[in-house]
Amino acid sequence: MKPIQVGLLGIGTVGSGTFHVLQRNQQEIRRRAGRGIEVTMVADLDVERARSIVGDGVRVVGDAREVIANPDIDIVVELIGGYGVAKTLVLEAIAAGKHVVTANKALLAVHGSEIFAAAHAKGVTVAFEAAVAGGIPIIKALREGLTANRIEWIAGIINGTTNFILSEMREKGLDFSVVLKEAQRLGYAEADPTFDIEGVDAAHKATLMSALAFGIPVQFDKAHIEGITKLQALDIRYAEQLGYRIKLLGITKRREEGIELRVHPTLIPAKRLIANVEGAMNAVVVQGDAVGTTLYYGKGAGSEPTASAVIADLVDITRLATADPDHRVPSLAFQPDALADTPILPISQVQTSFYLRLQVADEAGVLAEITGILADNGISIDAVLQRESAEGEKQTDLIILTHETQEGRLRAAEAKMQALPTVLAPIVSLRKEELA
Amino acid sequence: MKPIQVGLLGIGTVGSGTFHVLQRNQQEIRRRAGRGIEVTMVADLDVERARSIVGDGVRVVGDAREVIANPDIDIVVELIGGYGVAKTLVLEAIAAGKHVVTANKALLAVHGSEIFAAAHAKGVTVAFEAAVAGGIPIIKALREGLTANRIEWIAGIINGTTNFILSEMREKGLDFSVVLKEAQRLGYAEADPTFDIEGVDAAHKATLMSALAFGIPVQFDKAHIEGITKLQALDIRYAEQLGYRIKLLGITKRREEGIELRVHPTLIPAKRLIANVEGAMNAVVVQGDAVGTTLYYGKGAGSEPTASAVIADLVDITRLATADPDHRVPSLAFQPDALADTPILPISQVQTSFYLRLQVADEAGVLAEITGILADNGISIDAVLQRESAEGEKQTDLIILTHETQEGRLRAAEAKMQALPTVLAPIVSLRKEELA
Incomplete structure (x- = not known):
């Protein structure tokens, strides 16, 4: 022939x-x-x-x-x-x-x-x-290899540039802007890195995977997208102390009310295989009801x-x-x-847990006030880490890990906490996924 | 329809x-x-x-x-x-x-x-x-997903029972026979576990992957098979000190002279993703000339x-x-x-590096004698670890990591070392792969 x-x-x-x-x-x-x-x-x-x-x-x-x-x-x-x-x-x-x-x-x-x-x-x-x-x-795995399954969720490191930057930030304790320049010098980031570092590229890919996994049309305009440009080295360190790594994940998840489709920096347990994917490598975890957890790893570009x-x-x-x-x-x-017309959920309806960092006045009653606001909003706390303030220092960092909650609730609580006079700087909130 | x-x-x-x-x-x-x-x-x-x-x-x-x-x-x-x-x-x-x-x-x-x-x-x-x-x-990945590639090698943890046993031996420092009983109690090992622990099941799977990767007929009778029954907790500990984990791998590799097809306990660098696959999970690494390294992970049974x-x-x-x-x-x-008629190589022609443990008399000249034999056989040394002998003790453990060599040479050298009066017990030799 x-x-x-x-x-x-x-x-x-x-x-x-x-x-x-x-x-x-x-x-x-x-x-x-x-x-x-x-x-x-x-x-x-x-x-x-x-x-x-x-x-x-x-x-x-x-x-x-x-x-x-x-x-x-x-x-x-x-x-x-x-x-x-x-x-x-x-x-x-x-x-x-x-x-x-x-x-x-x-x-x-x-x-x-x-x-x-x-x-x-x-x-x-x-x-x-x-x-x-x-x-x-991974397209073949979703389209043909896992056809027996009701796919439950997918979480992937699907942008090599940002994974390289996050790996370097963690290993060397450097800030985003410093590492970005290094990545550009080495050819891991483009001269205009916007699509990569703002999460747009990952969102394109997550959108395609959501369609393949759930039998819905591609709907990029419904994806919630956050990049890594605001991520601070400090939060990478606190996350590590708590046993987590921060990765830019593309996530799509089936829920009863609809489908989640989002890209954002995410805390994941350091012991998960995907947490140990470093440098410009890619990896995708797929959870199916029959097969359980599977993971696919390799070079995502080049x-x-x-x-x-x-x-x-x-x-x-x-x-x-x-x-x-x-x-x-x-x-x-x-x-x-x-194809199904299952809706993509707005970010306020997403279910996830959170990492919160609050810069608070080091005085009596602050923790009670803050945990009170969380409780009032039905958000339960998984772990608290309060940095010991240095002698003479009048403020400290308070880190809170929440249990799973609806994002809308967390944002309502966050606004109330932010309004407290004892909360001295903008609250940092990052989503956390157990991927279990 | x-x-x-x-x-x-x-x-x-x-x-x-x-x-x-x-x-x-x-x-x-x-x-x-x-x-x-x-x-x-x-x-x-x-x-x-x-x-x-x-x-x-x-x-x-x-x-x-x-x-x-x-x-x-x-x-x-x-x-x-x-x-x-x-x-x-x-x-x-x-x-x-x-x-x-x-x-x-x-x-x-x-x-x-x-x-x-x-x-x-x-x-x-x-x-x-x-x-x-x-x-x-993984069959689909090899048969369809990686068709662009000249596959160079595959190395897989493709037997959950043995990976569970090895994980437990390492984590708890227990001996094989103790962990096997525990695995049987938990249902991870069968009442007659022979096919699993002797590597036969893994060899069946490696044989199928070798055919898929290299376009050769299935040739189980040519596979070299070693299980984990003789593996000692002591060697798992020494390997760990040197930065390695021991896994039962099914390996098939393309070489100029033919194809390697073998199953045996293998030292692999602890930092590799596959080294961190624990319990009854499976993972397969595939190296292709275009795609580079890819890895596939999930439940291998159930x-x-x-x-x-x-x-x-x-x-x-x-x-x-x-x-x-x-x-x-x-x-x-x-x-x-x-299909090609590329031969499967006998184990004596396999190229790999080795971990050797020698129980030697603690006296002058022993190391020189042993390294001399290796040098005479053209085997170069990558690392040496000599345990400090306790006071009054007349013997010690000498661990040698070799560079890559032909297995036949290593066996010839091993026989000569074994014949030395200063080598006091049967030499333990394990193969080592960098998977780079």
Whole structure:
């Protein structure tokens, strides 16, 4: 059978990784797929650079539409990124009857419903293993490996940049801004790191996982997103004293009232395997009712790890290339006509426990006042740590770990505590998850 | 479309888990598979007990052949175990044109080539996610998720019983025999634990993973197998002092000369994620040339975790049930006509590093003699730990960590060291892997 012909739209880091791995491992891949898989056409604005990567055997064009219009191309791989031209091109490729593989989490998290509907109507596949956690086959695990389960929750370290920063902050006791500069110098953070450090990238990925896990449409606009820019080294140290690590987690959880979808710095017990995932590595924990806890770990970014995921999708499509569309595995794990309209809950209705740090006046009755407010709001306390104030010091840090509560209640209590004259600075509150 | 009809052969722990999870999550599973999946027939020697599990809606028979002969049954799930009647029934089911799902690692590791060939000839699928690492979708990761990669090696904690025992030995400083009794009392070890503690079960699973990773036939008879029965608490303590944990690993590795396939207690750096997998949990590390290191963690046994894997296979088959056989994902990841005859290397040709414990006379020149023998055999030393001998004591423990060497050389050196009059007891040697 003649090889499957692949057209790449964009040949940057991931594109060149995809090209090189497909070449280097072509024999192994053919032995698995039953058919060769070849990049025969590449579109990139920088035609010269593209040609220097792929050599003479591959047709290089400046206009992506030439790839889409080429009847010999079976699969279009979109590696342009962003919501703009990438969206137009993906929809055009689908309309032209091409299967699409993409690493574009932003595009799918925001415009996924439109794109998946178009693909379903046309009978083609949109595959996106590379969009979440790089080379870790977590999309496949959710879509196929855990189909027996009612998924209860997912919690993942799904942004390498922020995990690198948090690891360095903890190990070296440095502040966020210092470590960010170091991360940029080392290439772990981009020149404009906003999407990473503000949690947007993680929220794109969490949105995709929530759809795969719960059979709901992708709803990025409903995600609650907090990054790590305000995190202080002090809180990392207090957390450690209490047996916790702070990680930026993407969390999605099924509750009776709806689905939680949130990204924020989170205290997790230091003894959990995922708490020990350091540096730029990624890991995702999935809790299913039958399987219990499973964890998936690996490199979440980089040229060849991401290419590994792109090519896995290419092999999947190749294995099924000539099957009729009814036999394809549904893009979002659930059949398109079986999606549910379970609501995503607002953050005020989220159930979690909290870490609170209050800078309080070191005088009698303060603890009683504060714990009284928590009790009045029905929030019970799991642990208290009060730093011994230095001689002559008139203030101290009071750390409180709460049991699980509704976020709305905690915020009401927080406002009342903040208003106390004995609370001397803005209260720091961080969410805490046991992941048990 | 009418539901896919499943017949269970054997309804013990995994069978009843499969039945219950399919019932409990039938809606979710139908939303994913696009079709209902129902157990409509069960064969078990204990018909009464079987009926008490499945109730009146399911046909229960004593003779498995009635299930196989039933034209309404689409998929036969073999949960009998062992090489005997299970083999006959699986081959008969294939001959009858049924897809087969099995958790039987022993059967596939020993008779897999015959079974997969029969299935291929008949155009049916034999799926076995449940055969390795219980609910962890590791077969799927190897067969589909990592298809871009030239797999370099796999190392897995793939037997929960032995990992529980090793965890307890380390945490409590107890000897093997004491912990084994405790494990039996708690249900973590069977009354006859031979297959677990001697490493046979792990070797079955490692054999299957070696075939999936390297595209070779299953060759259980070539696996080198050592269990944990001779492991001493003392060596676990010394390993810990040197920064290592001892785990029973199933290892398969690609080398230029051939493939390593071995199960044995192994020192691994305590800082590796897999070194921190405790109790009855399983974890598998896979090293691919593109993706780098990935790790998969979860419950390796138990009723519902194993059922999770059985049902994932049922959903896979259901999604492709009416596709023609050419579109099926190959059972062993590689196309049946693309298997390689790369040899499995004998243990003497394995490359690894070693932990050696020698009980030596506490006199001048002993260390020089021993290190001289290692040097003569071309084995270089990574670290030495010599316990300070107590006052009046005439002997001491000498611990040596070697760099990587060929096992044959190490054994030659070991024989020479053992023959020294200053070496007072049998030398303890354990393999060590950095997993980097």
